[in-house]
Structure formats: structure tokens, C-alpha cells
Amino acid sequence: MKKTDVNTYQHYLKVVDCQQACPAHTPVPEYIRLITQQRYSDAYMLNWQSNVFPGILGRVCDRPCEPACRRTRVEDKAVAICRLKRVTADYKEDITERLPKAPKRQNGKRIALVGAGPASLTVARDLLPLGYQIDMFERDAKAGGMMRSQIPQFRLPHDVLDEELNYILDMGVNGYFNHPIDSLENLLNKNYDAVFIGTGAPKGRHLPLPGYDDCQLDIKIGIDWLSGVSFEHISEAPKRVVVLGGGNTAMDCCRTAKRLGATDVKVLVRSSFEAMKASPWEKEDAMAEEIAIMPNHSPLEYKRNDDGSIQIAFEKVISSYDKSNNRTLTPTGEIVKVDCDLVLVAIGQDTSFPWIERDIGLKFNDWSQPILNKLTLQSTLPQVFFGGDSAFGPENIITAVAHGHKAAISIDLFCHGKQPENRPDSDFNLISQKMGMHEWRYDNQIEHHQRLAVPHIDWQQASQQLATEVELGFDEQLALQEAQRCLNCDIQTVFTESKCIECSACEDICPLDCINFIDDIHKSGDANTLLAGKLRVEKATPEQDYFISDKLHTGHIMVKDEDLCVHCGLCAERCPTGAWDMQKLILSNIEATIK
Ligand code: SF4
Ligand code: SF4
Structure with missing residues (x-):
């Protein structure tokens, strides 16, 4: 059978189901481990790098990560990933000194952002440290877009919102509030190097x-x-x-x-x-x-x-x-x-672009949506980019953040005379977590704790106060207990064929029966079809790939169902030759995903 290609980060990222499902690819298990070490500021900054608004999203994210969480392989409910994100914001110290600063000397490029919602703010955050001048135009009196105008304070208090918006605005955004743009043509005549449109779906x-x-x-x-x-x-x-x-x-x-x-x-x-x-x-x-x-x-x-x-x-x-x-x-x-x-x-709600002239070269499709390159978010007017709900219709905050990252990369390439399609490479690294024969740098005990509920104020009191937050958030003790439910899916099972003596010890000890040593199959075709009926456990879902080894000494192959593994490390502990190792995946430059 064809050996699984493990030379790309995609194979390993897919195993970290939550990180893969998050459009901004937040490194969830890493920040959850930092919470267990009470390193809240570090956990916050790790979040901030990828999802930009940990305190906001820790309260109101649509949580695409949670339905994907691998914990549901062993219990009903996912790890409370979202509310643990809030913990990093609630218990962090003052992190302002750790935020990147805009350089004193700018790079001479001027960018106009239309709208001050999550997508535009993400573009600003990504481009300000690179020396760009950022002019932000917003019809409302304050920044935040739909996070401020559509999410009530009892779910997202304005002080939480303002704190995270100010981290970005204070980096040097030139904010023009109460300043609706009524003509894209006029804005383009101001000779910006690029324009980003993040006006949401306001209708x-x-x-x-x-x-x-x-x-x-x-x-x-x-x-x-x-x-x-x-x-x-x-x-x-x-x-x-x-x-x-x-x-x-x-x-x-x-x-x-x-x-x-x-x-x-x-x-x-x-x-x-x-x-x-x-x-x-x-x-x-x-x-x-x-x-x-x-x-x-x-x-x-x-x-x-x-x-x-x-x-x-x-x-x-x-x-x-x-x-x-x-x-x-x-x-x-x-x-x-x-x-x-x-x-x-x-x-429901729709995008609205009455202020974009239809004769300036920016093309729209039959549904009045701008025609965009999905890889770059560039419109048919090369210097104009879109993101957030205005790009493809209503989604959610974390998708808007992902769009913002993507557009920022595109704008940076465009402003330097490069093709936005030529994206910078992503990279990955795997680091062994072994500390001795039976010790790991991560907690691999799987305790059977059910998901903890987030405490809230009394419901009677809640429904009477507009500005009082209903959820109280986890306290440190509850956060620690909930964090321990995470299975550390970023600690990968790495297999080295040349070390394997085919003793089957790993196959015997694996509690999920996900490791199989079988005769090689000399056919090509879909792995799911070829392996049907040949493994100890039938494949539960097509979402995860099989990890298929090269041919071993006896001609057998090792097939592991990545869907089942709970990263307990027992295979690596039991293996007498170190053919299995538990290695932490570290990704860099990973591009946000647009579905
Ligand atoms: S168990 Fe932890 S690492 Fe695995 S998918 Fe759930 S939150 Fe992510
Ligand atoms: S880490 Fe190894 S022993 Fe544990 S579930 Fe995964 S394959 Fe099985």
C-alpha cells in the first residue's frame, strides 16, 4: 500500500482536530497545557497571536473547534475549549509590554480599512508592526463592528471589548469614526496603496x-x-x-x-x-x-x-x-x-455595497457579492481586498479574524510588488516528549471527568440587568480540572519503520485498538476500501486518515487509525526499540483556512 506522506504539516495538523477546525488554527492544546501550569499570560499571548481577541472569543465564539474535539471519542462532551480561552484573558497579568509595537519609521505604504470590525482590526494588527500607515474608516462612533453593535453586554461586556480593541487601536491606527465611506471611487482617488473592505453584513x-x-x-x-x-x-x-x-x-x-x-x-x-x-x-x-x-x-x-x-x-x-x-x-x-x-x-442579514460604484472595475456576481480570489481575498480591482462577512456573506468572528490574517498577507505581498498567490511557506517541527523510560513532558493520564459547567449569576437577576455579564467564567480550580480533560492531540505518535521489530507489543497495549500489523496489500486505490474488514476496529468516520507505514522487515505494514488515538503514549512506553515516539507538533507561519 502507499505509505502515508508525513512530510507535510497537513497530516499532523489534521490529527489536532480542534486546531484544524479553528479557522485561525489556534494552538488549542498548547494553551490548555499552559493553563494547567497557571501560565495564563503566556496562554493569552499564544491565543492573541492567532485569534487576536481571546477575551472576546472566549465569551462569544461560535466554537467550530468544539464539535471537532477528540475528547468526544471517550466521553459525550468536548473540552470547554472556548471558555478555557476566556480563562487566559481573565487571569493574565498586564500584557501590554508584550504586544508588538509599530516601528518609529514607517514603510511609506498607506492602507485604508473600511469598517472597524474584527476583520479590519486583524488586518491593522498584522500590518502595523510592519510599518504600514493604517487609516480606519467606520460609520459608527466606536470600533468593534458587529461585536459592539449586535452582541449584548450581558454576553460581552464593553470593558472586555474595549480592552482588546485598544490593544490594536493604540498600536497607531488612525481612526476616523462616525465617518461612513459613501464612494469607493473617491477613496481610491486618495492614492492608498491598498484598500481593505470589512463592512460586514449590515442589512x-x-x-x-x-x-x-x-x-x-x-x-x-x-x-x-x-x-x-x-x-x-x-x-x-x-x-x-x-x-x-x-x-x-x-x-x-x-x-x-x-x-x-x-x-x-x-x-x-x-x-x-x-x-x-x-x-x-x-x-x-x-x-x-x-x-x-x-x-x-x-x-x-x-x-x-x-x-x-x-x-x-x-x-x-x-x-x-x-x-x-x-x-x-x-x-x-x-x-x-x-x-x-x-x-x-x-x-438573516446581507452584505450591502451601495457605495461601491459598478463602473470602476470591481466586479460583483449575480448575488451582488464581490468576485474574489479565495486564496488571497483580492477583488477584481487588484488594490482592493475584502474580508469578514462582507467577503462571502455572514459567518462569525473567528472566520473574520482568519480572513483578516489572509488579507494582511496578501496586502503585504501586493504592496511589495509580489503576487499575492505566492504565499509564504508554512513550516512544522516535531519534538520528542520523552523524559525517561516512562515519563513524558505532557500529562498523558486519561481521567474520565465529564465537562464542567461554567458558573453563572442567578437567572432571575440575570434577566433584569442589561450590562451585567451572565457567565462568571471558570475559577482557577475549575479551569484546571477542565483543562485536564484535554487529550493533548498535538503530541503525535511518530513511527520509525527501521526500528520496528514487529513484536506487536504496541498493538497489544493500545486501549483503543488503533494499531494493526497486517499483510501488505498489493493494490492501488482508496485506502478505506482496501482496508475494509482487515483492521481490528472498523473505521468510525472518514474524517481522519489512516497512518500507513512503509513495508516492514517481514513484509507486513503497520496501519494506525488516526481517528481513534487518544495520545496516551502507551504504545511508545511499551515499545522496546523506540520505534514509536510521542512528539509535539509545532507549526509556524500556518495560514488561516477559509472554508
Ligand atoms: S482533546 Fe484537547 S487537543 Fe484534542 S481536540 Fe479536544 S481540545 Fe483539542
Ligand atoms: S497513543 Fe498509542 S497506545 Fe495510545 S491510543 Fe494512540 S496509538 Fe494507542
Whole structure:
């Protein structure tokens, strides 16, 4: 069989499921180990290098890393990766001296950033230390973009937000706030070397059902309403509020309405409860605050009642999914009418570029999205780059950060007359963790602890205070316990064929039965098909590759299922010749991933 190519970092990164799943490739197991050593500032800085906003993301990240976490191979729930990130921010010392500084002499290149959200801020952070002049133009009064305008303070306090934004702004950003850009052509005429557009997806979708005209005064777009609350233009909500939609914005709307005085708050959504787009923990928190979530309700019409309130008619539906996960809603004929005083529509949002002239060479596709090179984020106007939600539509903060890193590399190459497609090489290193016969530099004991819940304030108190953070975060003791659930997936099992004497000791001791010595298969083709029925455990998922060795002395091959390994190191401990070694993967220059 074809030996697995282990000369690229991709094979090893894939094994570190959480790091691979994070768009910015945060080195999760390394920062979790630093937490166990109480080296919080080091853990924070490691996060800061890749994800830029550890305190913010440690509270409000969409957590693409957690569904990937290998801990779910041995228990139900993933390591609380996100909330451990918050621990690094909560317990760090003053790290300002450790932040990079912009050089006194600039490099003569001027970059305009349109928007001051996570993508633009990441570009600024990456380019300022290289000597670029950064001019940031933002329509709002303060930086932060949707992190400030759409995420309520009870999930993301403004002091946490401001602290991490100021780390970047204080590096020397020229900020022009309350300064919307209304013409890209005019901006380009100011002769910037490059322009980065990170204006998000600021246009909330309307739901103009029959009766809308009569009721529109009391029907608000969810993100605009949240923004009004954030900037203190709105300070109260009427008694009965209905939120239409099932994503995280809907959850933020309903919980905010409760805090502004609403006593009867309902969320009605077309989809089933399980298929709602909101993160499971956001739904749990809303329900803990006694907000009714009513799935399978399809809105039909609005009606103005005689007493001035609004009635919305819904038809109950049954949602079903085909094999490709396409949803069908089947009407049941059952009509439900809900009275309320305010409707918040949170059914999605779109990008909006009325300020980009269509005759200046920047091309858009049929969906009014800019046509971009996915590798570089460069538009059809070579000096203009996009990132964050404005690039491909709404995603999340960590994806915006990944875009920011990518665009910063592209802009740096472009400004130096190089092709942005010619990306700098990534590199990797493997370092043995052996300290003796049976000792490792990492904790390889696998304790069977269930995931710990994050403490929060009393729910009754929570739903009354707009600016009080609900989650208290892990204390140091809980953080240590939760950190110990991590399996150190970056400590790789490295196999050296020439040392193996095929004694099968590793095969015997492996608790997951993931090591196999089998006859070589003299066929080419898909490894999964060729190996079917030949291994001790059938492959559980196609997500991880097999690690297939070269031919051994007897003609056998070693096949390890990377999906199953829990990095316990028993194979390396038992091996009498050191053919197995546990080696820590260190990646450098690793480029963010855009899916
Ligand atoms: S167990 Fe640890 S290293 Fe492995 S995927 Fe989960 S958080 Fe990442
Ligand atoms: S580290 Fe070795 S013994 Fe432990 S699960 Fe992985 S392959 Fe098996």
C-alpha cells in the first residue's frame, strides 16, 4: 500500500482536530497545557497571536473547534475549549509590554480599512508592526463592528471589548469614526496603496407579510434594534415582544427585550428546535430566562388589533429533511395567533455595497457579492481586498479574524510588488516528549471527568440587568480540572519503520485498538476500501486518515487509525526499540483556512 506522506504539516495538523477546525488554527492544546501550569499570560499571548481577541472569543465564539474535539471519542462532551480561552484573558497579568509595537519609521505604504470590525482590526494588527500607515474608516462612533453593535453586554461586556480593541487601536491606527465611506471611487482617488473592505453584513432582512404596512411602525429589524440598544438610543421594550427567527441574533433580541422590561417574550421559528441556527448554549440560556421558544411556526400575516397591538398569524408546520439535508416544511393547517406590542425580525442579514460604484472595475456576481480570489481575498480591482462577512456573506468572528490574517498577507505581498498567490511557506517541527523510560513532558493520564459547567449569576437577576455579564467564567480550580480533560492531540505518535521489530507489543497495549500489523496489500486505490474488514476496529468516520507505514522487515505494514488515538503514549512506553515516539507538533507561519 502507499505509505502515508508525513512530510507535510497537513497530516499532523489534521490529527489536532480542534486546531484544524479553528479557522485561525489556534494552538488549542498548547494553551490548555499552559493553563494547567497557571501560565495564563503566556496562554493569552499564544491565543492573541492567532485569534487576536481571546477575551472576546472566549465569551462569544461560535466554537467550530468544539464539535471537532477528540475528547468526544471517550466521553459525550468536548473540552470547554472556548471558555478555557476566556480563562487566559481573565487571569493574565498586564500584557501590554508584550504586544508588538509599530516601528518609529514607517514603510511609506498607506492602507485604508473600511469598517472597524474584527476583520479590519486583524488586518491593522498584522500590518502595523510592519510599518504600514493604517487609516480606519467606520460609520459608527466606536470600533468593534458587529461585536459592539449586535452582541449584548450581558454576553460581552464593553470593558472586555474595549480592552482588546485598544490593544490594536493604540498600536497607531488612525481612526476616523462616525465617518461612513459613501464612494469607493473617491477613496481610491486618495492614492492608498491598498484598500481593505470589512463592512460586514449590515442589512437585516425584512419580512413583509400581508398586513405589514399597517404594522410596520412596531416591526423592527433585529440587528438595527440591538444596535440602538448598544448605542443607548433604545432603553425600553414593551410588555409583549415576539422575535421571528432562530439564530443567535434572535436569542440576543429576546434576552435583551426581557432586560428592557418585556415580560412576555416569545421566539417563533419555522424550523424544528434542533435545526435552529442558534448555538445550543444560547437556546439553553434563553430558556433559562423563561423565554418561550416555539419551533415549527411559519408566519402568515400581521394584523393591527383595535387596541393598537399586533397579531401575527402562524401556521404550524412539520419540518423534514432529505438525504442531502434539504428541508421541506409541510403545513398542518393548524393556525396559531400571537398578540404582541413589538415584533423583532431576526431572519438573516446581507452584505450591502451601495457605495461601491459598478463602473470602476470591481466586479460583483449575480448575488451582488464581490468576485474574489479565495486564496488571497483580492477583488477584481487588484488594490482592493475584502474580508469578514462582507467577503462571502455572514459567518462569525473567528472566520473574520482568519480572513483578516489572509488579507494582511496578501496586502503585504501586493504592496511589495509580489503576487499575492505566492504565499509564504508554512513550516512544522516535531519534538520528542520523552523524559525517561516512562515519563513524558505532557500529562498523558486519561481521567474520565465529564465537562464542567461554567458558573453563572442567578437567572432571575440575570434577566433584569442589561450590562451585567451572565457567565462568571471558570475559577482557577475549575479551569484546571477542565483543562485536564484535554487529550493533548498535538503530541503525535511518530513511527520509525527501521526500528520496528514487529513484536506487536504496541498493538497489544493500545486501549483503543488503533494499531494493526497486517499483510501488505498489493493494490492501488482508496485506502478505506482496501482496508475494509482487515483492521481490528472498523473505521468510525472518514474524517481522519489512516497512518500507513512503509513495508516492514517481514513484509507486513503497520496501519494506525488516526481517528481513534487518544495520545496516551502507551504504545511508545511499551515499545522496546523506540520505534514509536510521542512528539509535539509545532507549526509556524500556518495560514488561516477559509472554508
Ligand atoms: S482533546 Fe484537547 S487537543 Fe484534542 S481536540 Fe479536544 S481540545 Fe483539542
Ligand atoms: S497513543 Fe498509542 S497506545 Fe495510545 S491510543 Fe494512540 S496509538 Fe494507542
